[in-house]
Amino acid sequence: MTPANSISYVTFLLLAVFTCAQTVNGIKCFQCNSFEHPACANLTANDTNSPFFHKCQPRDNHEMFCRKTVQTVLDTPQFTRITRSCGWFIYKTNKSLCQVTDTDFKLETSCQCFTDGCNAGTVLTPVFGTVALLLGGSLLS
Template identity: 30%
Template sequence: MVSVQNSSIAVIIALIGCFVLSADAIRCHLCNSHLDEDCNSLRLTVPRGVRDEQYLTECEEREDATRVFCRKTVTNILVNEEKRIVRGCGWHAEDLRGRNDTCITADNEGFFEEICACFTDGCNSAPMGVRANVQMAFGISILMLIVATVRSG
Protein backbone atom coordinates (compact mmCIF):
# COMPACT_ATOMS: atom_id res chain seq x y z
CA MET A 1 0.00 0.00 0.00
CA VAL A 2 1.25 3.47 -0.85
CA SER A 3 1.57 5.83 2.09
CA VAL A 4 -0.21 9.16 2.12
CA GLN A 5 3.12 10.96 2.43
CA ASN A 6 4.56 9.24 -0.68
CA SER A 7 1.36 9.93 -2.61
CA SER A 8 1.44 13.59 -1.60
CA ILE A 9 5.02 13.89 -2.77
CA ALA A 10 4.06 12.32 -6.12
CA VAL A 11 1.18 14.78 -6.55
CA ILE A 12 3.43 17.75 -5.73
CA ILE A 13 6.04 16.58 -8.26
CA ALA A 14 3.33 16.13 -10.90
CA LEU A 15 1.95 19.63 -10.25
CA ILE A 16 5.43 21.14 -10.48
CA GLY A 17 5.83 19.31 -13.79
CA CYS A 18 2.62 20.94 -15.06
CA PHE A 19 3.93 24.39 -14.16
CA VAL A 20 7.31 23.71 -15.79
CA LEU A 21 5.55 22.61 -18.97
CA SER A 22 3.67 25.92 -19.06
CA ALA A 23 6.70 28.19 -18.63
CA ASP A 24 6.84 31.40 -20.66
CA ALA A 25 9.96 30.56 -22.68
CA ILE A 26 9.07 28.46 -25.70
CA ARG A 27 11.13 26.66 -28.33
CA CYS A 28 9.75 26.35 -31.84
CA HIS A 29 10.92 24.73 -35.05
CA LEU A 30 12.28 27.45 -37.34
CA CYS A 31 12.56 26.53 -41.03
CA ASN A 32 11.14 27.05 -44.51
CA SER A 33 10.59 24.12 -46.90
CA HIS A 34 11.21 26.40 -49.92
CA LEU A 35 14.78 26.93 -48.67
CA ASP A 36 15.29 23.54 -46.97
CA GLU A 37 13.20 20.55 -48.11
CA ASP A 38 13.84 18.75 -44.80
CA CYS A 39 11.43 21.23 -43.22
CA ASN A 40 8.52 19.39 -44.88
CA SER A 41 8.73 16.36 -42.63
CA LEU A 42 11.49 17.38 -40.21
CA ARG A 43 13.64 14.49 -41.43
CA LEU A 44 16.88 13.79 -39.66
CA THR A 45 19.74 15.18 -41.77
CA VAL A 46 22.28 16.03 -39.08
CA PRO A 47 24.62 13.04 -38.51
CA ARG A 48 24.04 11.55 -35.06
CA GLY A 49 21.56 14.36 -34.35
CA VAL A 50 18.37 14.02 -32.38
CA ARG A 51 15.30 13.71 -34.62
CA ASP A 52 13.27 16.93 -34.84
CA GLU A 53 15.83 18.88 -32.80
CA GLN A 54 17.78 20.32 -35.72
CA TYR A 55 15.43 23.29 -36.24
CA LEU A 56 14.39 23.91 -32.62
CA THR A 57 15.08 27.53 -31.62
CA GLU A 58 14.17 29.43 -28.47
CA CYS A 59 11.74 32.25 -29.25
CA GLU A 60 12.56 35.66 -27.84
CA GLU A 61 10.02 37.57 -25.79
CA ARG A 62 8.77 40.88 -27.21
CA GLU A 63 7.29 43.73 -25.21
CA ASP A 64 4.56 44.40 -27.78
CA ALA A 65 3.34 40.78 -27.79
CA THR A 66 0.55 39.39 -25.65
CA ARG A 67 1.91 35.84 -25.84
CA VAL A 68 4.77 34.07 -27.62
CA PHE A 69 3.67 31.02 -29.60
CA CYS A 70 4.81 28.61 -32.31
CA ARG A 71 3.40 28.90 -35.81
CA LYS A 72 3.19 26.49 -38.72
CA THR A 73 1.97 27.76 -42.09
CA VAL A 74 1.18 25.32 -44.90
CA THR A 75 0.74 27.01 -48.28
CA ASN A 76 -0.60 25.15 -51.31
CA ILE A 77 0.23 27.13 -54.45
CA LEU A 78 -2.39 26.23 -57.04
CA VAL A 79 -0.57 27.42 -60.17
CA ASN A 80 2.38 25.02 -59.90
CA GLU A 81 0.85 22.61 -57.34
CA GLU A 82 3.69 23.35 -54.91
CA LYS A 83 3.33 22.88 -51.17
CA ARG A 84 5.43 24.98 -48.80
CA ILE A 85 5.72 24.74 -45.04
CA VAL A 86 7.06 27.57 -42.90
CA ARG A 87 7.63 26.94 -39.18
CA GLY A 88 8.58 29.64 -36.72
CA CYS A 89 7.79 31.81 -33.73
CA GLY A 90 4.79 34.10 -33.48
CA TRP A 91 4.20 37.12 -31.28
CA HIS A 92 0.93 38.82 -32.13
CA ALA A 93 -1.79 36.53 -30.82
CA GLU A 94 -4.49 38.95 -29.73
CA ASP A 95 -7.12 37.00 -31.68
CA LEU A 96 -5.89 33.73 -30.11
CA ARG A 97 -5.95 34.91 -26.47
CA GLY A 98 -7.59 32.38 -24.17
CA ARG A 99 -7.36 29.57 -26.73
CA ASN A 100 -4.89 26.76 -26.94
CA ASP A 101 -3.79 25.10 -30.17
CA THR A 102 -5.76 26.54 -33.08
CA CYS A 103 -5.69 26.72 -36.88
CA ILE A 104 -7.21 29.12 -39.37
CA THR A 105 -7.52 28.69 -43.11
CA ALA A 106 -7.42 31.23 -45.91
CA ASP A 107 -8.48 30.66 -49.50
CA ASN A 108 -6.57 33.33 -51.39
CA GLU A 109 -6.36 33.93 -55.12
CA GLY A 110 -3.89 31.35 -56.42
CA PHE A 111 -3.05 29.70 -53.12
CA PHE A 112 -4.61 28.11 -50.06
CA GLU A 113 -3.12 28.54 -46.56
CA GLU A 114 -3.56 26.84 -43.22
CA ILE A 115 -1.95 28.73 -40.33
CA CYS A 116 -1.70 26.96 -36.98
CA ALA A 117 -0.64 28.40 -33.63
CA CYS A 118 0.34 26.37 -30.56
CA PHE A 119 1.87 27.10 -27.19
CA THR A 120 4.25 24.27 -26.15
CA ASP A 121 7.87 23.45 -27.02
CA GLY A 122 8.27 22.00 -30.51
CA CYS A 123 4.52 21.91 -31.08
CA ASN A 124 4.78 23.19 -34.66
CA SER A 125 6.06 19.84 -35.90
CA ALA A 126 3.25 17.28 -35.54
CA PRO A 127 -0.38 17.67 -36.58
CA MET A 128 -2.56 19.32 -33.92
CA GLY A 129 -4.47 16.10 -33.16
CA VAL A 130 -1.33 14.23 -32.09
CA ARG A 131 -0.39 16.91 -29.55
CA ALA A 132 -3.92 17.07 -28.18
CA ASN A 133 -3.95 13.31 -27.56
CA VAL A 134 -0.64 13.44 -25.68
CA GLN A 135 -1.84 16.36 -23.56
CA MET A 136 -5.09 14.57 -22.78
CA ALA A 137 -3.26 11.38 -21.72
CA PHE A 138 -0.98 13.42 -19.45
CA GLY A 139 -3.96 15.19 -17.87
CA ILE A 140 -5.81 11.92 -17.25
CA SER A 141 -2.68 10.44 -15.64
CA ILE A 142 -2.44 13.39 -13.25
CA LEU A 143 -6.14 13.11 -12.41
CA MET A 144 -5.82 9.37 -11.69
CA LEU A 145 -2.84 10.06 -9.41
CA ILE A 146 -4.81 12.65 -7.46
CA VAL A 147 -7.82 10.33 -7.10
CA ALA A 148 -5.57 7.49 -5.88
CA THR A 149 -4.00 9.84 -3.34
CA VAL A 150 -7.35 11.02 -2.02
CA ARG A 151 -8.69 7.47 -1.70
CA SER A 152 -5.63 6.23 0.18
CA GLY A 153 -5.71 9.16 2.62
Protein backbone atom coordinates (compact mmCIF):
# COMPACT_ATOMS: atom_id res chain seq x y z
CA MET A 1 0.00 0.00 0.00
CA THR A 2 1.44 3.37 -0.98
CA PRO A 3 1.65 6.24 1.52
CA ALA A 4 -1.11 8.10 -0.36
CA ASN A 5 -3.37 5.04 -0.16
CA SER A 6 -2.58 4.65 3.56
CA ILE A 7 -3.62 8.25 4.23
CA SER A 8 -6.79 7.79 2.18
CA TYR A 9 -7.59 4.56 4.04
CA VAL A 10 -7.05 6.17 7.47
CA THR A 11 -9.10 9.20 6.43
CA PHE A 12 -11.91 6.91 5.24
CA LEU A 13 -11.87 4.97 8.52
CA LEU A 14 -11.97 8.14 10.60
CA LEU A 15 -14.87 9.52 8.57
CA ALA A 16 -16.71 6.22 8.91
CA VAL A 17 -16.23 6.18 12.68
CA PHE A 18 -17.37 9.80 13.11
CA THR A 19 -20.33 9.30 10.79
CA CYS A 20 -21.52 6.20 12.64
CA ALA A 21 -20.87 7.55 16.12
CA GLN A 22 -24.00 8.60 17.95
CA THR A 23 -24.21 11.04 20.77
CA VAL A 24 -25.99 9.73 23.83
CA ASN A 25 -27.83 12.22 25.94
CA GLY A 26 -28.98 11.12 29.37
CA ILE A 27 -32.60 11.27 30.35
CA LYS A 28 -33.89 14.37 32.13
CA CYS A 29 -36.22 13.91 35.07
CA PHE A 30 -37.86 16.05 37.70
CA GLN A 31 -35.82 15.62 40.90
CA CYS A 32 -37.41 16.90 44.09
CA ASN A 33 -39.64 15.99 47.01
CA SER A 34 -42.71 17.75 48.32
CA PHE A 35 -41.48 17.76 51.93
CA GLU A 36 -38.54 20.05 51.10
CA HIS A 37 -40.20 21.82 48.15
CA PRO A 38 -44.03 21.99 48.22
CA ALA A 39 -44.06 23.05 44.53
CA CYS A 40 -42.80 19.56 43.69
CA ALA A 41 -46.29 18.17 44.31
CA ASN A 42 -47.87 20.01 41.37
CA LEU A 43 -45.43 19.70 38.46
CA THR A 44 -46.65 19.09 34.91
CA ALA A 45 -44.81 17.77 31.87
CA ASN A 46 -44.66 21.34 30.50
CA ASP A 47 -42.58 22.54 33.48
CA THR A 48 -39.25 21.88 31.75
CA ASN A 49 -37.97 25.30 32.90
CA SER A 50 -38.49 24.22 36.50
CA PRO A 51 -35.45 24.30 38.80
CA PHE A 52 -36.26 20.63 39.54
CA PHE A 53 -35.78 19.45 35.92
CA HIS A 54 -32.27 17.98 35.58
CA LYS A 55 -30.28 15.47 33.60
CA CYS A 56 -29.83 12.21 35.51
CA GLN A 57 -26.29 11.39 36.55
CA PRO A 58 -25.18 7.95 35.28
CA ARG A 59 -24.90 5.12 37.81
CA ASP A 60 -22.37 2.47 36.78
CA ASN A 61 -23.63 0.97 33.50
CA HIS A 62 -27.33 1.05 34.32
CA GLU A 63 -30.09 2.41 32.09
CA MET A 64 -31.34 5.56 33.80
CA PHE A 65 -35.05 6.38 33.94
CA CYS A 66 -37.46 8.62 35.82
CA ARG A 67 -39.45 7.62 38.87
CA LYS A 68 -42.31 9.19 40.80
CA THR A 69 -43.27 7.94 44.24
CA VAL A 70 -46.41 8.97 46.09
CA GLN A 71 -46.32 7.95 49.73
CA THR A 72 -49.31 8.44 52.02
CA VAL A 73 -48.61 7.89 55.71
CA LEU A 74 -51.75 6.61 57.41
CA ASP A 75 -51.17 8.37 60.69
CA THR A 76 -53.13 11.04 62.52
CA PRO A 77 -52.98 13.40 60.80
CA GLN A 78 -52.58 11.58 57.48
CA PHE A 79 -50.10 13.17 55.06
CA THR A 80 -48.76 12.57 51.56
CA ARG A 81 -45.25 13.04 50.19
CA ILE A 82 -44.32 13.06 46.51
CA THR A 83 -40.78 12.24 45.44
CA ARG A 84 -39.58 12.62 41.85
CA SER A 85 -36.17 11.19 41.03
CA CYS A 86 -33.89 9.35 38.66
CA GLY A 87 -33.79 5.60 38.93
CA TRP A 88 -31.45 2.85 37.84
CA PHE A 89 -32.95 -0.28 39.44
CA ILE A 90 -36.03 -1.39 37.49
CA TYR A 91 -38.89 -2.92 39.45
CA LYS A 92 -39.65 -6.48 38.39
CA THR A 93 -39.30 -7.24 34.69
CA ASN A 94 -42.18 -5.19 33.31
CA LYS A 95 -41.11 -1.59 32.70
CA SER A 96 -44.65 -0.26 32.30
CA LEU A 97 -46.18 -1.16 35.67
CA CYS A 98 -46.09 0.67 38.96
CA GLN A 99 -45.02 -0.87 42.24
CA VAL A 100 -47.65 -0.56 45.00
CA THR A 101 -46.91 -1.15 48.68
CA ASP A 102 -49.83 -1.16 51.10
CA THR A 103 -49.28 -1.67 54.82
CA ASP A 104 -51.09 -0.68 58.01
CA PHE A 105 -48.89 2.41 58.18
CA LYS A 106 -48.50 3.63 54.61
CA LEU A 107 -49.67 3.38 51.02
CA GLU A 108 -46.92 3.87 48.46
CA THR A 109 -47.14 3.89 44.68
CA SER A 110 -43.91 4.16 42.71
CA CYS A 111 -43.97 4.36 38.91
CA GLN A 112 -41.06 4.34 36.49
CA CYS A 113 -40.96 5.82 33.00
CA PHE A 114 -38.40 6.26 30.27
CA THR A 115 -38.78 9.63 28.51
CA ASP A 116 -37.67 13.14 29.47
CA GLY A 117 -39.91 14.70 32.10
CA CYS A 118 -42.25 11.72 32.28
CA ASN A 119 -42.31 11.75 36.10
CA ALA A 120 -44.49 14.86 36.20
CA GLY A 121 -48.27 14.77 36.51
CA THR A 122 -50.38 12.15 38.14
CA VAL A 123 -49.05 8.78 39.16
CA LEU A 124 -52.50 7.24 38.68
CA THR A 125 -52.49 7.28 34.88
CA PRO A 126 -50.56 3.99 34.45
CA VAL A 127 -52.73 2.36 37.11
CA PHE A 128 -55.94 3.41 35.34
CA GLY A 129 -54.53 2.13 32.04
CA THR A 130 -53.76 -1.23 33.61
CA VAL A 131 -57.23 -1.45 35.19
CA ALA A 132 -58.85 -0.56 31.85
CA LEU A 133 -56.87 -3.32 30.11
CA LEU A 134 -57.85 -5.87 32.73
CA LEU A 135 -61.53 -4.89 32.58
CA GLY A 136 -61.48 -4.92 28.78
CA GLY A 137 -59.87 -8.36 28.79
CA SER A 138 -62.44 -9.73 31.23
CA LEU A 139 -65.31 -8.35 29.11
CA LEU A 140 -63.91 -10.05 26.01
CA SER A 141 -63.64 -13.42 27.78
